[in-house]
Amino acid sequence: MIIMKGIIKIAAIVVIAIALFFGCKKNVQDTDFKDVDRITLEGLPEERPVADSLNYSFSVSPISTTAATLTLVVKLGGNVVDTDRSFKLEVDAAKTTADASEYTLPSSFTIKAGKVAANIPVTLKRSSRIADRSIKLTLKAVANENFQVGRKSSFTFIWTDDVVKPVTWTGSFQFALGNYSKVKHRLVLSSTEYKDLNLIDATKDYALYDVIYYIASASLAKLNEYNTAHPGAPLRNEFGEVIEICGSCK
Structure with a gap:
């Protein structure tokens, strides 16, 4: 019993010492813990x-x-x-x-x-x-x-006043519309009533998947309309690449 009590006392001292060590260390390393507004x-x-x-x-x-x-x-x-x-x-x-x-x-x-x-x-x-x-x-x-x-x-x-890549142009949006370009962005904006694409985040609202594919469908129709009206001169992005609407497209 005497040995057991001695072991318990030693363990308690070690725990207290560790707590004091890390408590002091935090005060030294992290100035935000000081009482300053x-x-x-x-x-x-x-x-x-x-x-x-x-x-x-x-x-x-x-x-x-x-x-x-x-x-x-x-x-x-x-x-x-x-x-x-x-x-x-x-x-x-x-x-x-x-x-x-x-x-x-x-x-x-x-x-x-x-x-x-x-x-x-x-x-x-x-x-x-x-x-x-x-x-x-x-x-x-x-x-x-x-x-x-x-x-x-x-x-x-x-x-x-120029278009800026929306933070939501990733994941499902990327899959539906393809790679981002400013020309494609302007095409998308002209195709539907949805103007602020930053608000269309299907990762936070499952119902927005339908909105994304509606935008992709309307944009594809607008793209086809343009290309039909300009035979031999399809719509190209600012890098000179022919624009497409599909997963991983230019």
Whole structure:
């Protein structure tokens, strides 16, 4: 019994020592565990950001559309308090290609009392020079008297009036329509009432499989109509390849 008690005591000491070791190690290696309020920047999931950026194309909007308002999500890591707190954002000039006249930001930024996040409207302008190019606006968090900066400290908006490959053009969409090209994308947009293909994600909604194959069928009909009207000169993509509508087609 004496030996058994000794073994139990030794085991308990070892467990406590390991816990203390890893607890101290976490405090040294991971500064986010310290009692400091921080802010991080993200995109709104509904607007389909990818990592730390969001691509937007005015090509899905009517010609009369002159601006689009998207969302920067500022999240709090730290203490929730019962007063409003301002935070600071700046335009990262080194990573921004948009002119100041091509976007609009609020005049001030605040996380409201009792809240853990703030949605900041960012208005992107449809200027004439984005007809065939993309421009960027990168915003970065800056420390102030209320907040330090978290790991995700910047976010980029990229916009154009040209078509941009939808994030959903993969899987079933790829199988139904074939490889992506801008010319094929414009053909698809002209074939049905569906203009924002980023919203058609069959991996999240099984019913959208029918929508995908309806789009593919209508696009194929439109393609055949074009090719019939242009004998010997079928529709080609921007790489000079003849366009087809089917799985793995050009």
